[in-house]
Amino acid sequence: MPVEITDWDPSEYLDDEESIRAYLNAAFEDGDPKLIASAIGDVARARGMTQIARETGFAREALYRALSGTGNPELGTVIGVLKSLNMTVRVEPIERQVAGASDF
Incomplete structure (x- = not known):
């Protein structure tokens, strides 16, 4: 029997302020610009990309493109x-770690 694999969409789980903050902070801590853009896009989709587009004045399609992994x-x-x-x-x-004796 073949294993069925489905895509996981993080925007389906970003339903409260705490999880959104933790998700975005983790992306920023990682430091990968593509991951950060994608994470912001996930949050925007969770909140409603059409509403975000209205509030920012950017075209919805342009936001989807810009805030994707690519x-x-x-x-x-x-x-x-x-x-x-x-x-x-x-x-x-x-915050930098202080060099210990073993670092010399």
Whole structure:
């Protein structure tokens, strides 16, 4: 009997503020720009891409393209979408480990 595999869509599980924040923070911590764009796209789809498009003034189709795993959104697009999601990006210092004796 063959195994049936279905696509997993994270936007189906992003249904509260806490899970959305954790999801986006994990993407930003990873640091991969494609993953970050895709994660923002997942959240936008969970909230409703048509509504996000209206609020940002960007075309819905352009948002789908830019916020996909192969997209490359401009910073203005990312900021606009995050703002419409009532979120922002903050800059914090990276905590570095202190070199131990074994590092010499």
